[in-house]
Amino acid sequence: NAGVTQTPKFQVLKTGQSMTLQCAQDMNHNSMYWYRQDPGMGLRLIYYSASEGTTDKGEVPNGYNVSRLNKREFSLRLESAAPSQTSVYFCAISNGGRADTEAFFGQGTRLTVV
């Protein structure tokens, strides 16, 4: 039982390159989230998906796109990476639609854009 699995764990990109971060869950939760975490900034929400087939912007969506492929998978795409997107990216899941809901996080993807 892996919970939330993120791939890759580490990535180095050159400016302008594209890549997709993958997230898969085996807990059958409705909501999935992508956060970025930078020193001193805490967790900032990029995009979230309250249910399969829906996605919404969070605090910092610029430069990113997402795709909720099915209930299990939620991907984050950087079309043209910039150094400002160097960060640690976390995927999270919860039983969305309820406020009293615990979020479970993946182990993170450390992305460096040079």
Added chain:
Amino acid sequence: QKEVEQDPGPLSVPEGAIVSLNCTYSNSAFQYFMWYRQYSRKGPELLMYTYSSGNKEDGRFTAQVDKSSKYISLFIRDSQPSDSATYLCAMSGRGSTLGRLYFGRGTQLTVWP
């Protein structure tokens, strides 16, 4: 103004000390208050969860919520080096906040032996 404010620290205390971590918030729709603990190079994990106002105790940890002041706290008694981590407060609630978590910046805590 961010919806959730948390002093990032860092906070450094000796083993056995009582630690107090705090967050303030501005959105009165928040009803559910959580503390997550994040070890270095790991994802956050839920530590404590409280609904509305009041206290909740779990071993050495006590969470307090004062909705009238929009202020929440986490107390750690008899702190241990294994408590060294970043502690993030998080909140959610009714209406447009439903189902989403709003996080503070996190406070980095070091407990030295």
